[in-house]
Amino acid sequence: MVVIAICGTPGTGKSLLADAFKKLNFEVIHLSRFVIENKLYQSYDNKRDAYVIDEEKFLEAINRYIESRMGKNIVIEGIGAECLPPEIVDICIVLTCEPFVLKERLEQKGFPPEKIEENLEAERFGIIFGEAVANYGSSKTIVVDTTYKSIGEVFDVILNELRKRGVVK
Numbered sequence: 001m002v003v004i005a006i007c008g009t010p011g012t013g014k015s016l017l018a019d020a021f022k023k024l025n026f027e028v029i030h031l032s033r034f035v036i037e038n039k040l041y042q043s044y045d046n047k048r049d050a051y052v053i054d055e056e057k058f059l060e061a062i063n064r065y066i067e068s069r070m071g072k073n074i075v076i077e078g079i080g081a082e083c084l085p086p087e088i089v090d091i092c093i094v095l096t097c098e099p100f101v102l103k104e105r106l107e108q109k110g111f112p113p114e115k116i117e118e119n120l121e122a123e124r125f126g127i128i129f130g131e132a133v134a135n136y137g138s139s140k141t142i143v144v145d146t147t148y149k150s151i152g153e154v155f156d157v158i159l160n161e162l163r164k165r166g167v168v169k
């Protein structure tokens with residue numbers, strides 16, 4: 001069993017990459033869906049247009065869920081994948097994207113201008129990367145710049161790296 005966390009600023013391609021792992025028979029957990037379906041939130045923040053997660057409930061539910069999947073390979077993707085309990089994650093993938101390309105992706109996703117600016121700023125400062133390394137350690141963290149790569153190319157780079165490390169066959 002291997003558990004891979006995929007994190008990154010919105011628009012870096014987490015969801016698309018996670019779906020590519022289905023080809024290798026990985027089960028995919030989309031964190032936002034997991035939180036909503038299992039009602040692991042305290043409230044809804046209208047200003048931020050996001051659920052406020054109930055940390056305690058969330059941790060209990062994700063631990064229990066992963067235990068119940070004994071033997072299955074799992075990818076967990078989404079905002080927050082950078083701060084999962086390190087003991088349940090074998091490898092963390094951080095996707096990055098140069099702000100000038102990320103801006104286009106977020107515009108296409110229909111993000112409002114202030115949310116785009118906030119995310120570009122987070123990407124410039126490497127916020128998610130910093131949190132992932134602090135949480136999982138640099139030896140468990142793989143960073144891939146997606147700016148000039150198709151999702152297929154991103155997947156190939158990661159697969160190579162995972163094979164080198166003996167995480168997948």
Ligand SMILES: Nc1ncnc2c1ncn2[C@@H]1O[C@H](COP(=O)(O)OP(=O)(O)OP(=O)(O)O)[C@@H](O)[C@H]1O
Pocket residue numbers: 008009010011012013014015016017078079105108109146147149150151154
């Ligand atoms: N490597 C890539 N090359 C070209 N376009 C990409 C790439 N990765 C993602 N995209 C495009 O960027 C958009 C965002 O991708 P995706 O939804 O997978 O990102 P995400 O990281 O899951 O974002 P969110 O955190 O908002 O869910 C999509 O429209 C997708 O087509």
Ligand SMILES: [Mg+2]
Pocket residue numbers: 014015016078
């Ligand atoms: Mg997504």
